Amino acid sequence: MEFFKVKTVEETYQLxxxxxxxxxxxxxxxxxxxxHFVLAEDIYIxxxxxxxxxxxxxGYAVKASxxxxxxxxxxxxxxxxxxxxxxxxxxCDLSFGEAMYVPTGGMVxxxxxxxxxxxxxxxxxxxxxxxxxxxxxxxxxxxxxxLVEGEILLTKGTRLRPQELGALASQGIIEVSVYRKPVxxxxxxxxxxxxxxxxxxxxxxxxxxxxMTIGAMVMEWGYEFIHDGIVQDDEQELxxxxxxxxxxxxxxxxxxxxxVGTKDYSVNVIESLGKPGVFVHGIxxxxxxxxxxxxxxxxxxxxxxxxxxxxxxxxxxxxxPILNEIQGYSQEEKQLAKARITKNIPSAPGRTxxxxxxxxxxxxxxxxxxxxxxxxxxxxxxxxxxxxxxxxPNEGVQKGDQVLVRLFNKx
Amino acid sequence: MEFFKVKTVEETYQLxxxxxxxxxxxxxxxxxxxxHFVLAEDIYIxxxxxxxxxxxxxGYAVKASxxxxxxxxxxxxxxxxxxxxxxxxxxCDLSFGEAMYVPTGGMVxxxxxxxxxxxxxxxxxxxxxxxxxxxxxxxxxxxxxxLVEGEILLTKGTRLRPQELGALASQGIIEVSVYRKPVxxxxxxxxxxxxxxxxxxxxxxxxxxxxMTIGAMVMEWGYEFIHDGIVQDDEQELxxxxxxxxxxxxxxxxxxxxxVGTKDYSVNVIESLGKPGVFVHGIxxxxxxxxxxxxxxxxxxxxxxxxxxxxxxxxxxxxxPILNEIQGYSQEEKQLAKARITKNIPSAPGRTxxxxxxxxxxxxxxxxxxxxxxxxxxxxxxxxxxxxxxxxPNEGVQKGDQVLVRLFNKx
Numbered sequence: 133m134e135f136f137k138v139k140t141v142e143e144t145y146q147l148x149x150x151x152x153x154x155x156x157x158x159x160x161x162x163x164x165x166x167x168h169f170v171l172a173e174d175i176y177i178x179x180x181x182x183x184x185x186x187x188x189x190x191g192y193a194v195k196a197s198x199x200x201x202x203x204x205x206x207x208x209x210x211x212x213x214x215x216x217x218x219x220x221x222x223x224c225d226l227s228f229g230e231a232m233y234v235p236t237g238g239m240v241x242x243x244x245x246x247x248x249x250x251x252x253x254x255x256x257x258x259x260x261x262x263x264x265x266x267x268x269x270x271x272x273x274x275x276x277x278x279l280v281e282g283e284i285l286l287t288k289g290t291r292l293r294p295q296e297l298g299a300l301a302s303q304g305i306i307e308v309s310v311y312r313k314p315v316x317x318x319x320x321x322x323x324x325x326x327x328x329x330x331x332x333x334x335x336x337x338x339x340x341x342x343x344m345t346i347g348a349m350v351m352e353w354g355y356e357f358i359h360d361g362i363v364q365d366d367e368q369e370l371x372x373x374x375x376x377x378x379x380x381x382x383x384x385x386x387x388x389x390x391x392v393g394t395k396d397y398s399v400n401v402i403e404s405l406g407k408p409g410v411f412v413h414g415i416x417x418x419x420x421x422x423x424x425x426x427x428x429x430x431x432x433x434x435x436x437x438x439x440x441x442x443x444x445x446x447x448x449x450x451x452x453p454i455l456n457e458i459q460g461y462s463q464e465e466k467q468l469a470k471a472r473i474t475k476n477i478p479s480a481p482g483r484t485x486x487x488x489x490x491x492x493x494x495x496x497x498x499x500x501x502x503x504x505x506x507x508x509x510x511x512x513x514x515x516x517x518x519x520x521x522x523x524x525p526n527e528g529v530q531k532g533d534q535v536l537v538r539l540f541n542k543x
Numbered sequence: 544m545e546f547f548k549v550k551t552v553e554e555t556y557q558l559x560x561x562x563x564x565x566x567x568x569x570x571x572x573x574x575x576x577x578x579h580f581v582l583a584e585d586i587y588i589x590x591x592x593x594x595x596x597x598x599x600x601x602g603y604a605v606k607a608s609x610x611x612x613x614x615x616x617x618x619x620x621x622x623x624x625x626x627x628x629x630x631x632x633x634x635c636d637l638s639f640g641e642a643m644y645v646p647t648g649g650m651v652x653x654x655x656x657x658x659x660x661x662x663x664x665x666x667x668x669x670x671x672x673x674x675x676x677x678x679x680x681x682x683x684x685x686x687x688x689x690l691v692e693g694e695i696l697l698t699k700g701t702r703l704r705p706q707e708l709g710a711l712a713s714q715g716i717i718e719v720s721v722y723r724k725p726v727x728x729x730x731x732x733x734x735x736x737x738x739x740x741x742x743x744x745x746x747x748x749x750x751x752x753x754x755m756t757i758g759a760m761v762m763e764w765g766y767e768f769i770h771d772g773i774v775q776d777d778e779q780e781l782x783x784x785x786x787x788x789x790x791x792x793x794x795x796x797x798x799x800x801x802x803v804g805t806k807d808y809s810v811n812v813i814e815s816l817g818k819p820g821v822f823v824h825g826i827x828x829x830x831x832x833x834x835x836x837x838x839x840x841x842x843x844x845x846x847x848x849x850x851x852x853x854x855x856x857x858x859x860x861x862x863x864p865i866l867n868e869i870q871g872y873s874q875e876e877k878q879l880a881k882a883r884i885t886k887n888i889p890s891a892p893g894r895t896x897x898x899x900x901x902x903x904x905x906x907x908x909x910x911x912x913x914x915x916x917x918x919x920x921x922x923x924x925x926x927x928x929x930x931x932x933x934x935x936p937n938e939g940v941q942k943g944d945q946v947l948v949r950l951f952n953k954x
Contacts, residue, residue, distance in 0.1 A: 163739070163755060164758075167759050167762055167763060168763070181922075182749065183744075183746075184746050184747060186749075216747075217734065218733055218734035218735040218747070218776060219733070219734040219735035219736075219737075219745070219747050219748050219749075220734075220747050221745075221746050221747050236849065236850075237733070237735055237749070237799075237849060237850075238735070238747070239746065239747040273920075277916075277920065278916075278920040278922045279922055285925075286925075293759070293763075293951060294755070294756045294757075294758075294759035294760045294763060294855070295756060295855065295924035295925050295927075295951075296925055297755045297756065297759045298752045298753070298755050298756035298759075298851060298855075298924070299752075299922065299925050300755075301739040301750055301751065301752050301754075301755040301756075302739075302749075302750055302752045302851075303750075304739060304740070304741060304742060304744075304750055306739060306740055322629055322630070322648070323628065323629035323630040323631070324629040324630035324648055324649070325630070326630075328574070328712040328713075328715060328717060329715065329717055330715060331715060333594075333715075334630070335594075335595050335632050335650065336595060336627075336629070336630050336631050336632050336649070336650040337630050338593065338597075338630075338648070338713075339712055339713055339714075339715055340712065341709045341710075341712050341713045342709070343712075344574060344705070344708045344709050344711075344712035345705045345706060345708065345709035345712075346705075347575075347705075348578050348704070348705035348708045348709075349705045351578055352578060352579070352704075352705060365629060388648075438647065438648060439647075439648075440709060440713075444705070444706065444709075469880045469881070470880070470881040505688075505689075509684075509688065509689040510592070510689060510690075510706060510709045510710050510713055511592075511689045511690055511710065513706035513709070514696075514697075514706045514707055514709075514710050516706075540704065540706075
């Protein structure tokens with residue numbers, strides 16, 4: 133195996149983009165099941181929305197010119213010829229000097245070009261007093277104002293949020309081609325790790341916290357999670373179990389055993405699972421340096437550091453884009469939450485540090501209070517609401533500096 | 544029924560806090576099912592984490608005083624007496640002049656107070672050359688450094704994120720008391736609304752977009768959604784169907800029919816469902832003014848405006864805190880994403896406007912580009928990634944101003 137130079141965070145993201153490709157099969161989903169799936173086809177607009185002129189308000193359809201010059205003190209008078217019913221075409225068309233009641237969302241008669249709001253007129257037994265002049269087009273939603281027939285609605289690679297599903301529903305499109313969501317397999321390694329159900333761990337043992345935090349993050353993103361249990365420090369057993377699990381899943385996570393200590397055989401196991409193999413072994417990041425990223429026959433494999441906080445930071449930063457890429461979604465996460473840091477944070481040049489922070493507001497300004505602690509401490513995450521990056525070229529941040537915060541999911 | 548004055552956004556939030564109380568039953572959930580549930584009990588730390596002194600690195604357990612004065616050019620020499628195995632107690636204790644190998648996470652021998660990293664020493668057949676002096680406590684995770692026995696771990700009302708589940712797992716707590724998640728019932732009203740499956744709606748008809756967008760938002764938040772179909776403009780039928788659905792759900796949403804037009808009977812229907820009834824009828828907000836909020840025998844009811852974009856804005860702003868309150872969770876959503884607005888946004892004094900925005904980055908600065916359009920337009924949401932509030936007392940925002948962005952879920 134070749135010798136690996138520790139990668140910067142930026143290099144790691146670039147390598148992920150180069151190495152990880154969409155591998156998930158395309159499946160059909162009804163709109164009701166398609167939330168957060170990534171679209172595997174371009175979708176064109178086949179019907180104008182709306183496909184008839186709708187009123188934006190409760191009011192009277194008129195010809196705008198009939199209202200010109202009218203005001204509170206000098207009302208115009210129009211003859212009310214009827215009423216448009218919701219969901220129906222108007223009972224008749226409109227001539228000069230006429231008005232017709234149209235409720236919000238109702239169809240506007242063809243010869244009418246605008247709607248006078250009910251607030252600006254008074255219907256006196258069929259004689260409409262208009263107190264305000266309006267412009268042609270006012271309060272009318274024109275044909276195709278929302279979606280124009282023939283234009284593209286959504287492109288392949290779009291993640292379907294509620295609004296995209298709404299737009300599809302408006303078209304009567306009730307089934308879409310999407311990439312199947314990934315199934316993520318997970319193994320905890322280490323002689324010291326015992327199941328969380330263990331009532332009294334022996335001295336030196338520790339419960340499998342990472343299996344819970346990593347599993348919950350996978351579920352939070354909407355993916356299936358298979359916890360395949362704990363493997364002792366045994367290279368052959370780990371290789372066997374990893375190989376068997378990798379066949380069943382789209383992405384494999386191994387936790388623990390990625391430190392550079394003497395028992396570091398997990399990189400060998402990962403390298404043995406398929407080609408091209410390991411492409412990142414060590415990242416200049418704190419916490420989380422001993423991270424392994426690999427691809428085996430298209431399937432990504434992530435070797436996480438064993439410390440709980442390191443594992444969460446690395447999973448948040450790198451597993452999410454990796455799982456996005458295999459679904460054909462490669463948009464970057466937007467990270468524009470800003471706050472002022474409340475303490476000086478030194479950083480080692482050449483390394484990207486991620487500080488956990490708690491957020492609070494004072495006099496309209498947001499502050500990020502660093503939660504310090506070793507990378508083994510889950511409590512630092514419990515007290516935090518996001519991560520602040522202290523970039524490598526920088527030599528730390530000063531108290532009061534504005535920093536970008538990568539927010540955790542609120543649930 | 545009493546006459547309602549239109550409420551400000553701030554008054555609306557205050558009324559929600561006053562009127563909506565936790566109503567959901569407390570249930571037991573295993574940790575594996577408990578993600579995003581709200582805790583219904585205080586949980587205390589019953590075991591120190593860690594409950595033994597762990598090494599934070601791969602290295603040699605020593606007495607720090609044995610390393611004092613050592614350096615690259617003047618190494619210290621210690622006798623290696625053995626190795627600590629992961630998950631096991633040390634084979635023996637440590638005396639002055641001795642060192643013992645400890646892997647990351649391994650148990651530190653009792654008489655040792657610090658760990659020399661492997662990078663800073665060399666083991667020559669049992670003779671350890673130490674090249675760097677270390678301080679007492681260095682690289683040792685002390686007992687209770689993460690969680691201290693007897694302290695409170697999580698308070699009632701905490702939403703369980705992956706990190707909270709990890710902390711519970713560390714304690715061997717595998718079942719928790721939580722508030723059941725809400726079941727949300729939904730009815731679309733309006734003679735013009737037809738099911739999304741309709742192949743060719745008649746002129747004047749429109750597919751039920753809101754049923755899809757609102758349903759997807761409810762599912763995105765992790766709650767069960769029951770779409771009870773479309774009810775025509777018929778007060779008696781709406782009252783009957785609303786009453787029957789409300790019995791089966793924890794929160795009822797009616798979409799459409801909340802405009803102040805002549806057919807506005809939905810406020811009567813909502814008022815008839817139970818006591819104390821309607822507490823907000825109209826909010827000084829754009830879009831979404833004709834919004835109704837009510838409580839019937841503890842269960843919240845939301846009358847949404849019919850326009851798709853209005854319905855989404857109102858649901859995002861008010862349904863989320865309402866659904867949080869009935870689960871006993873009343874933390875405010877933190878809204879600290881900042882960007883510079885790219886256009887002048889005028890606003891009417893006395894009204895809070897919500898502008899949909901697209902976000903982009905340029906030279907390290909984030910910009911929010913307003914997506915304008917009437918409140919009936921779903922396309923404005925499809926092009927957007929968040930909402931910008933133009934507060935009421937303000938008279939708009941100027942191009943280049945920093946604004947706060949309420950980000951949509953990314954999925």
